[in-house]
Amino acid sequence: MLKIENLTVSYGGIEALKGIDLEVPEGSIVTLIGANGAGKSTTLRTIMGLVKCKSGKITYKGEDITGAPSPSIVAKGITLVPEGRRVFPDLTVLENLKIGAYLRNDHAQIKKDLEWVYELFPRLKERSWQLAGTLSGGEQQMLAVGRALMSRPKIMMMDEPSLGLAPLIVKSIFSIIQEINKNGVTILLIEQNANMALRIADWGYVLETGKIVLAGKGQDLLQNEDVKSAYLGKKKEKKD
Amino acid sequence: MKKQDKILTVILLAALFIFLIIANLFLDAYIKRVLNLCAIYTILALSMNLINGFTGLFSLGHAGFMAIGAYCVGIFTLPISVRPANFYIEPMHPAIANVELPFFVALLLGGVLAAFFAFLIGAPVLRLRDDYLAIATLGFSEIIRIVLTNMQSITNGPLGIKNIPTTANMWWIYGVTLVTVIFLVLLISSSYGRAFKAIREDEIAAQAMGINLFRHKILSFMIGAFFAGIAGGLYASMLSTVDPKNFIFTLTYNFLLIIVLGGMGSVSGTIISAYIVTAGLEIMRFFDEPLSIFGVSIPLFRPGLRMVIFSICLMIIVLFFRNGLMGNKELNWDMLRGLFSKRSKRIKGGEAR
Numbered sequence: 001m002l003k004i005e006n007l008t009v010s011y012g013g014i015e016a017l018k019g020i021d022l023e024v025p026e027g028s029i030v031t032l033i034g035a036n037g038a039g040k041s042t043t044l045r046t047i048m049g050l051v052k053c054k055s056g057k058i059t060y061k062g063e064d065i066t067g068a069p070s071p072s073i074v075a076k077g078i079t080l081v082p083e084g085r086r087v088f089p090d091l092t093v094l095e096n097l098k099i100g101a102y103l104r105n106d107h108a109q110i111k112k113d114l115e116w117v118y119e120l121f122p123r124l125k126e127r128s129w130q131l132a133g134t135l136s137g138g139e140q141q142m143l144a145v146g147r148a149l150m151s152r153p154k155i156m157m158m159d160e161p162s163l164g165l166a167p168l169i170v171k172s173i174f175s176i177i178q179e180i181n182k183n184g185v186t187i188l189l190i191e192q193n194a195n196m197a198l199r200i201a202d203w204g205y206v207l208e209t210g211k212i213v214l215a216g217k218g219q220d221l222l223q224n225e226d227v228k229s230a231y232l233g234k235k236k237e238k239k240d
Numbered sequence: 241m242k243k244q245d246k247i248l249t250v251i252l253l254a255a256l257f258i259f260l261i262i263a264n265l266f267l268d269a270y271i272k273r274v275l276n277l278c279a280i281y282t283i284l285a286l287s288m289n290l291i292n293g294f295t296g297l298f299s300l301g302h303a304g305f306m307a308i309g310a311y312c313v314g315i316f317t318l319p320i321s322v323r324p325a326n327f328y329i330e331p332m333h334p335a336i337a338n339v340e341l342p343f344f345v346a347l348l349l350g351g352v353l354a355a356f357f358a359f360l361i362g363a364p365v366l367r368l369r370d371d372y373l374a375i376a377t378l379g380f381s382e383i384i385r386i387v388l389t390n391m392q393s394i395t396n397g398p399l400g401i402k403n404i405p406t407t408a409n410m411w412w413i414y415g416v417t418l419v420t421v422i423f424l425v426l427l428i429s430s431s432y433g434r435a436f437k438a439i440r441e442d443e444i445a446a447q448a449m450g451i452n453l454f455r456h457k458i459l460s461f462m463i464g465a466f467f468a469g470i471a472g473g474l475y476a477s478m479l480s481t482v483d484p485k486n487f488i489f490t491l492t493y494n495f496l497l498i499i500v501l502g503g504m505g506s507v508s509g510t511i512i513s514a515y516i517v518t519a520g521l522e523i524m525r526f527f528d529e530p531l532s533i534f535g536v537s538i539p540l541f542r543p544g545l546r547m548v549i550f551s552i553c554l555m556i557i558v559l560f561f562r563n564g565l566m567g568n569k570e571l572n573w574d575m576l577r578g579l580f581s582k583r584s585k586r587i588k589g590g591e592a593r
Contacts, residue, residue, distance in 0.1 A: 048448055074450030082448055088441035090505075090568060091434070099438045102431060103450040151450065 001026040001186055002047070002078070002155055007056030009039075009046050016042040018210040019056065024155065024188050029181050031189040031197040031218065033231060034207035040190040041083055043207075044157045048080050049073050060155075075103050077154035083190075084163060085144040089133025093124055096132050096143055100150030110150070117146040120176060138169035145173070149180065156180065157188040162196065174200055194231035198222045206231075245573045256414070264410055274522045276410060276478055279417040280471050282514040285498040286424055286507060287467035292496070293504035293568070294428060295460040296440025298374040300492050301361065302468050304381030305354040307487035309469030310476035311388055312350030314401040316341040317477065322403050326396055333393040343407040347416075347473040354469025355462040357384065362461040366454065378489055389484040400483035401476075408477035416474060420467055425507055427463070436460050437505075501557060502564050509566025524549060 002024040009017040017039045024030045034040050045051040047058055049070040058066045065073055079100075088096050097117060101110045118125035121142040127135065132143055141161055148156055158177070162170040170193065178200055181187050191197035198204050201218035206227060214227065221227050263272060284306060291299045320340055323332055331337070341349065365376045388395045395401070427433055435456050438446040447453055476482045494517070502513030524546045531541040557565070569575075 050444065050447060069452070070447050071450045071452045074448070080448040082445055086442050086445035086448075088438050088445065090441055091437055095434055095437070098431070099434050099446070099449050099451070102435060102438075147449070 001061060002188070003059045004043070004047070005057045005059075007043070007046065007058065008054045009042050009051060010054050016210055017046070017053075020207070020210070020212050022205050022212065022215075024186060025203075026186055027181075027184065028202040029177070029187045029189060029200055029218075031191055031201035031204045032207055033191055033194040033197055033204060033227075035192075035230075037209070038207040039210045040207055041159055044080055044159055044188070044190060047073070047078065047157065071103065074151055077152070079148040079151045079153035079156050081144045081148045081156065081158040081161060083159035085137075085140045087132040087135070087140050087143050087147065089131065091132055092129050093132055093135070093143055094128040096147050097124070097128075097150050100147035101152075103151065109152070113150055113152060117149055120149075120179065121146055138165050138173070141165060141169075141173060142176075145176070145180075149185075153185060155186045155188060157190075159190050160192060161189070162191065162193045170196060192231075194227065195222070198227075242573075248573050253418075256418075260410055260414055272410060273478075274519055276408075276413045278515045278518040279413045280475050280478065281495070281498060281518045282417055282511050283420045283467055283471035283474070285495045285502070285510045285514045286420060287464040287471070288492075288495045289499045289502075289504065289507070289510045290424060290428075290436075290467075291460055291464040293499055293506070293510075294433065294440060295436040295457060297366065297457060297461065298370055299377040299461065299464075300374045300489065300496070301358075301377035301381040301384075302464075302495050303487045303489055303491040304384035305358060305465040305468035306472035306475065306491070307381075307385055307388055307482075307484070308354040308357055309347070309350030309472030310482045310487070311395055311401075311472075312353055312469070313343070313346045313473035313476045314404050314482040315394065316346040316349065317343050317407065318401060318404055326399075326401055326403065327393070329397070329399065330392045332396075336394065343405070343412075343477065347470055347477075350473040351466040351469040354472070355466040358462045358465030359458060362458045366457045366461060378492070381487075381492065382489055385484055385487050385489075388487075395484075398484060400481055400485075402481045404476055404480045404482070406477055406480045408474045413474050413478065416470060420470070421507065421511065424467075428507065432456070432459070440505075497554070500564055501554070503566035503568060504564065505568035506564070506566040506570055508571035509564055509569075512571075513565055520553075521546070521550065 004020060004022045006019045006021060007017055008015065008019050020039070020043065022030070022032070032040050032043065042051060046053050049068055052067060056066070057064060060076060060078065063076075065076065088099065091099070097114060101113070104110055123139055124142060124146055127139070132140065135143060145158070145161070161173050161177070165173065174196055177187060177189065189197055189201065198218045198221050204216060204218045204221045205212050206214035206221065214221065214224065216224070263275060267275075284302060288299075288302045291297050315336065316339060318326065318340070320338060323337065361377065361380045365373060365380070368376055389398050391397065428436070435446070435451045438449065438451060439453060439456055443453060498514050498517050499510055501517060502509035502511070527541060527545040527549055528543045529541065531538050
């Protein structure tokens with residue numbers, strides 16, 4: 001569905017991505033794991049058109065979207081849940097959700113989607129008149145996800161949804177991600193919490209300083225010795 | 241809107257109408273002038289609040305846009321017969337010397353021209369943020385003023401234009417103010433308004449939601465400039481003169497003061513504070529006059545004291561109302577009802593605990 005070929009991005013002289021290839025098949029959950037500064041967020045930002053790439057090609061459903069402006073990318077059905085949630089703090093929960101549907105005109109369907117989001121996150125319905133800045137971290141994350149869903153995405157890209165949240169809330173967020181996926185939304189997930197991410201992912205990529213060093217099925221990567229030692233905090237068994 | 245609220249709004253509008261009739265009949269020219277100035281400042285502050293408070297662009301170019309509108313009305317509504325007396329150093333440019341427009345057309349033209357210049361300025365400058373944008377727009381507003389001062393054959397340069405017909409009476413001014421308020425309230429509660437606010441809150445998130453940053457910023461900037469131009473036109477017609485010295489950049493600070501005081505991002509707060517600031521400055525004029533009590537003259541009362549007291553009031557407001565009088569809330573009927581029934585609610589709350 002979404003395909004990235006040989007993508008390089010640099011900020012001034014620093015190369016953040018050094019030619020990565022990845023593919024997100026329709027209906028799947030794909031995860032991209034890696035340490036800080038590996039280039040995970042840059043990948044998502046480049047897909048959204050927030051950062052210009054130096055070379056390479058991004059195709060969505062066979063269509064070249066490299067360097068397209070972000071409004072047209074959102075209109076095509078790609079959406080981003082940005083890192084650190086970034087809800088609009090001085091707007092109400094409802095207004096935040098409505099902004100998610102900004103590019104849409106089908107009012108009847110927007111209403112239905114709003115109901116769906118409220119069904120997924122009953123907490124948001126209770127607080128629909130509250131200012132988003134007064135929500136707790138977990139609720140803000142729910143709002144960020146709900147806001148992204150309001151644009152009726154075909155692919156939802158999530159940048160570290162577990163950032164700074166209590167383990168229990170992380171668990172519920174991840175189960176909601178799976179539920180959204182079951183509703184037919186393809187998911188590209190970026191995580192530092194590799195354990196959680198790989199468990200729900202169909203396919204995973206490991207990014208290291210701008211290069212993809214490993215790719216495989218989520219379950220396989222969980223068992224991989226290198227991944228285990230680097231991201232899951234388990235010591236490698238010494239071979240002597 | 242609830243039915244009761246609708247009725248209340250209609251009553252309020254009717255009250256305003258009756259007030260205007262009474263004011264026109266019974267109040268003296270000075271008070272009428274102050275009331276008109278309040279309304280014009282309301283338009284200016286509201287349009288600036290759209291740019292600064294709702295879209296989050298720190299722009300200080302409002303005096304320039306106002307000047308464009310003022311000059312437009314000044315030049316085009318000036319009767320052809322009095323033009324030679326005005327333009328005695330250099331005759332009026334032949335292209336416009338015989339063009340005289342009705343007041344309403346000239347007013348609209350002023351607004352449109354201001355919006356057009358806003359586009360020219362905004363296109364390169366709106367990429368900047370915060371202080372940098374403020375400096376750039378401030379500079380452009382000065383450029384507009386200096387260009388106007390030097391186009392002798394069109395604007396009569398530093399001499400200004402006198403004897404502009406005073407078409408803008410109370411009805412004109414309050415009518416335009418009402419239209420402005422209604423338009424801006426509708427705009428802000430539309431999806432455009434939400435997009436403006438989203439840009440103010442977080443540009444990157446707004447972009448990720450598919451909001452075209454540049455288009456919305458320039459739209460907000462142009463609408464703001466349009467209304468500034470309109471207000472400038474009313475101002476010129478009310479005073480019957482335009483003078484380039486009126487539009488120096490310190491004028492913009494008056495509007496900035498009003499919106500900071502009223503609350504960035506609050507329409508009702510801006511209206512209230514436009515009246516407080518404009519009328520307040522007039523009411524406090526007695527501080528500038530010598531005062532003697534029982535034959536003893538109080539030494540403090542002399543020209544300038546007014547501004548001292550005004551500044552102290554401002555400091556108090558800034559200290560105790562961090563977000564202005566209204567913050568980014570709006571005054572509505574529910575809120576007023578809440579104010580009146582506060583006491584009964586408190587008692588109920590106490591019982592619940």
